[in-house]
Amino acid sequence: xxxxxxxxxxxxxxxxxxxxxxxxxxxxxxxxxxxxxxxxxxxxxxxxxxxxxxxxxxxxxxxxxxxxxxxxxxxxxxxxxxxxxxxxxxxxxxxxxxxxxxxxxxxxxxxxxxxxxxxxxxxxxxxxxxxxxxxxxxxxxxxxxxxxxxxxxxxxxxxxxxxxxxxxxxxxxxxxxxxxxxxxxxxxxxxxxxxxxxxxxxxxxxxxxxxxxxxxxxxxxxxxxxxxxxxxxxxxxxxxxxxxxxxxxxxxxxxxxxxxxxxxxxxxxxxxxxxxxxxxxxxxxxxxxxxxxxxxxxxxxxxxxxxxxxxxxxxxxxxxxxxxxxxxxxxxxxxxxxxxxxxxxxxxxxxxxxxxxxxxxxxxxxxxxxxxxxxxxxxxxxxxxxxxxxxxxxxxxxx
Amino acid sequence: xxxxxxxxxxxxxxxxxxxxxxxxxxxxxxxxxxxxxxxxxxxxxxxxxxxxxxxxxxxxxxxxxxxxxxxxxxxxxxxxxxxxxxxxxxxxxxxxxxxxxxxxxxxxxxxxxxxxxxxxxxxxxxxxxxxxxxxxxxxxxxxxxxxxxxxxxxxxxxxxxxxxxxxxxxxxxxxxxxxxxxxxxxxxxxxxxxxxxxxxxxxxxxxxxxxxxxxxxxxxxxxxxxxxxxxxxxxxxxxxxxxxxxxxxxxxxxxxxxxxxxxxxxxxxxxxxxxxxxxxxxxxxxxxxxxxxxxxxxxxxxxxxxxx
Numbered sequence: 001x002x003x004x005x006x007x008x009x010x011x012x013x014x015x016x017x018x019x020x021x022x023x024x025x026x027x028x029x030x031x032x033x034x035x036x037x038x039x040x041x042x043x044x045x046x047x048x049x050x051x052x053x054x055x056x057x058x059x060x061x062x063x064x065x066x067x068x069x070x071x072x073x074x075x076x077x078x079x080x081x082x083x084x085x086x087x088x089x090x091x092x093x094x095x096x097x098x099x100x101x102x103x104x105x106x107x108x109x110x111x112x113x114x115x116x117x118x119x120x121x122x123x124x125x126x127x128x129x130x131x132x133x134x135x136x137x138x139x140x141x142x143x144x145x146x147x148x149x150x151x152x153x154x155x156x157x158x159x160x161x162x163x164x165x166x167x168x169x170x171x172x173x174x175x176x177x178x179x180x181x182x183x184x185x186x187x188x189x190x191x192x193x194x195x196x197x198x199x200x201x202x203x204x205x206x207x208x209x210x211x212x213x214x215x216x217x218x219x220x221x222x223x224x225x226x227x228x229x230x231x232x233x234x235x236x237x238x239x240x241x242x243x244x245x246x247x248x249x250x251x252x253x254x255x256x257x258x259x260x261x262x263x264x265x266x267x268x269x270x271x272x273x274x275x276x277x278x279x280x281x282x283x284x285x286x287x288x289x290x291x292x293x294x295x296x297x298x299x300x301x302x303x304x305x306x307x308x309x310x311x312x313x314x315x316x317x318x319x320x321x322x323x324x325x326x327x328x329x330x331x332x333x334x335x336x337x338x339x340x341x342x343x344x345x346x347x348x349x350x351x352x353x354x355x356x357x358x359x360x361x362x363x364x365x366x367x368x369x370x371x372x373x374x375x376x377x378x379x380x381x382x383x384x385x386x387x388x389x390x391x392x393x394x395x396x397x398x399x
Numbered sequence: 400x401x402x403x404x405x406x407x408x409x410x411x412x413x414x415x416x417x418x419x420x421x422x423x424x425x426x427x428x429x430x431x432x433x434x435x436x437x438x439x440x441x442x443x444x445x446x447x448x449x450x451x452x453x454x455x456x457x458x459x460x461x462x463x464x465x466x467x468x469x470x471x472x473x474x475x476x477x478x479x480x481x482x483x484x485x486x487x488x489x490x491x492x493x494x495x496x497x498x499x500x501x502x503x504x505x506x507x508x509x510x511x512x513x514x515x516x517x518x519x520x521x522x523x524x525x526x527x528x529x530x531x532x533x534x535x536x537x538x539x540x541x542x543x544x545x546x547x548x549x550x551x552x553x554x555x556x557x558x559x560x561x562x563x564x565x566x567x568x569x570x571x572x573x574x575x576x577x578x579x580x581x582x583x584x585x586x587x588x589x590x591x592x593x594x595x596x597x598x599x600x601x602x603x604x605x606x607x608x609x610x611x612x613x614x615x616x617x618x619x620x621x622x623x624x625x626x627x628x629x630x631x632x633x634x635x636x637x638x639x640x641x642x643x644x645x646x647x648x649x650x651x652x653x654x655x656x657x658x659x660x661x662x663x664x665x666x667x668x669x670x671x672x673x674x675x676x677x678x679x680x681x682x683x684x685x686x687x688x689x690x691x692x693x694x695x696x697x698x699x700x701x702x703x704x705x706x707x
Binding site: 027040041043044047199203216220224227229231235275295307353356371 | 674687
């Protein structure tokens with residue numbers, strides 16, 4: 001009996017010790033976890049909510065928002081809606097002179113031309129009946145489109161910003177096209193990196209250690225060199241009067257007035273991105289290839305396989321883990337690429353990250369930037385999850 | 400050259416020998432693709448003209464076609480009296496006013512603090528993550544590595560919104576936090592990798608000999624994982640030193656770093672000064688890489704010696 005009690009006490013003490021160990025391990029991680037939460041996870045979550053949430057209209061025009069929610073889209077709009085709209089819109093101007101324009105800009109994004117119809121409402125004296133007064137201001141107020149636009153922007157929580165990515169107007173088509181172009185560029189760059197990285201990985205893995213260490217420096221030097229420096233180098237090489245064009249002209253291969261345009265276009269984006277991302281392909285390939293025993297290929301050869309068959313049927317399948325890891329990593333990094341396309345891509349070589357920065361800095365349409373960013377983030381996280389499942393993040397190496 | 404001499408077996412067919420040379424040629428071409436862009440900027444930075452290309456004088460090795468003026472420009476651009484004779488006052492003027500000196504100061508300050516923060520937090524976390532009793536290791540590891548994977552524009556945008564709210568935008572603190580965040584995944588990965596080869600019974604032995612956990616960590620574990628910590632720290636510093644997007648979104652003009660200065664140089668007034676700066680950076684990264692390689696070899700020797 002006493003033994004059983006001792007055993008229970010022992011189990012309890014062991015459990016307690018284990019729990020203490022767990023807490024101790026967690027406490028070591030906790031500072032970084034808190035730091036990542038504060039400076040990364042919360043800001044990103046905040047960005048995602050920006051894509052769904054905007055209370056400019058609902059907080060300043062609550063009655064209008066409520067009435068529009070019940071409005072079924074038929075004309076004429078009820079007089080009560082016209083009244084709350086006009087009074088609240090005017091009240092907004094009293095609160096902050098810039099508010100009506102900000103609201104009007106929002107509506108204008110949904111139905112272009114609204115800006116000039118909304119502004120006079122704040123600036124003119126209007127009296128009841130308000131629907132009639134609005135109609136006198138502008139004919140558009142008797143049509144459903146503008147009311148619909150206000151209805152779209154009024155709720156505080158809605159997926160409306162994703163609507164801007166729908167290809168309905170010329171202006172919006174560019175977003176969908178950019179997603180397509182980004183996927184295409186990322187896939188092509190991954191393919192180029194695989195084609196160029198495979199022979200290098202193979203060579204490095206099968207040379208004597210001394211030579212391969214030396215050659216590894218050639219792979220790692222660009223890797224450790226500043227991205228801006230490498231981009232500068234490509235500008236010097238590829239531009240109209242750059243080194244490559246000058247050399248081709250000097251060699252007489254092309255005429256001086258027929259220099260090919262290799263800079264500020266898609267070609268430059270391809271070349272520079274392949275150059276920058278190639279080491280990310282070579283390193284995992286190299287580490288997998290050094291682990292492949294030469295016996296396998298020798299056995300295949302002695303069993304009568306031609307060199308090609310031995311390579312294709314025996315060696316190549318063994319490199320798939322490295323090739324997959326490299327491709328996935330290069331693809332993930334490529335779809336979010338910003339600096340290189342921004343500097344060498346010109347108009348035709350821009351990617352989805354560039355349009356996010358464009359909306360952040362130039363058009364100041366932050367909800368739209370957030371919406372595009374959220375879509376990109378979802379895609380990257382999906383690929384990251386896949387990478388983690390197939391390869392494992394602990395396996396990532398850089399030197 | 401041994402590199403080119405086929406060490407193929409005697410029974411290799413002529414096709415195989417041909418392929419051997421073709422393969423080597425392909426590899427040489429790819430190595431040129433990798434290395435040439437980095438090397439070509441070095442001679443270009445000594446151009447006497449303001450071109451991004453070789454002038455005919457340079458090709459004829461005419462000394463007059465080469466000059467150090469773009470290196471001089473790094474120091475003088477922005478100075479109050481750049482034409483003054485070289486003196487202490489000139490140096491002080493350059494140190495205080497040159498655009499590139501300002502950028503260098505910002506880069507070094509932000510880089511050092513970000514590295515210290517990232518290395519401390521990252522090493523602690525890696526030690527915790529490699530303990531066998533760490534709960535939720537997979538998801539937590541995934542989250543700690545994600546700053547490296549999430550596109551930098553998204554990270555910078557999120558930080559811009561959030562840091563503006565809490566008053567950290569356009570401050571050195573905010574910039575250092577952001578750069579430290581981007582460096583932590585590298586520290587976590589390299590230190591965790593070092594810890595996988597760490598023998599945990601050494602800690603138990605230390606405890607057995609009367610060391611408390613803190614002493615055991617600093618006297619036993621820390622020295623053994625130091626190479627991993629140092630290379631993680633170097634990665635964190637290089638990450639910060641090379642970062643431009645967060646600076647674009649978060650920093651004010653007075654806080655511009657070297658990459659930010661190069662960025663505006665490439666977008667606005669393209670001058671070979673950038674090539675001179677780039678050359679200095681290439682030489683720095685070569686020194687960095689070589690010292691890493693030397694320390695790695697020394698470490699391998701150290702590992703081999705006890706068993707030999």
